[in-house]
Amino acid sequence: MGSVFESVEASLKKNLTGKEYDEVRRILYGRAYPELHFPDEAMQIAEKNNFDMQGYIVSAQEEQLRAPRKVVEQLFLV
Numbered sequence: 001m002g003s004v005f006e007s008v009e010a011s012l013k014k015n016l017t018g019k020e021y022d023e024v025r026r027i028l029y030g031r032a033y034p035e036l037h038f039p040d041e042a043m044q045i046a047e048k049n050n051f052d053m054q055g056y057i058v059s060a061q062e063e064q065l066r067a068p069r070k071v072v073e074q075l076f077l078v
Helices: 008-015 018-029 040-048
Strands: none
Touching: 008 018
């Protein structure tokens, strides 16, 4: 039996390195955003319950008529 396919992102990280990985990722997803770092306890819970946690900081240009606000998005695939 072959290995289990985890995700496109995991496959890219495994098979591409350095600038090649950065360029393919940019083409697929657009510009790179800084990753959020989760506490070790949260990562252990994710591993124990067989799910992946990823987070990114996506900034936007400040608007003139509205105050800045933080938005949290979550995606759960079952």
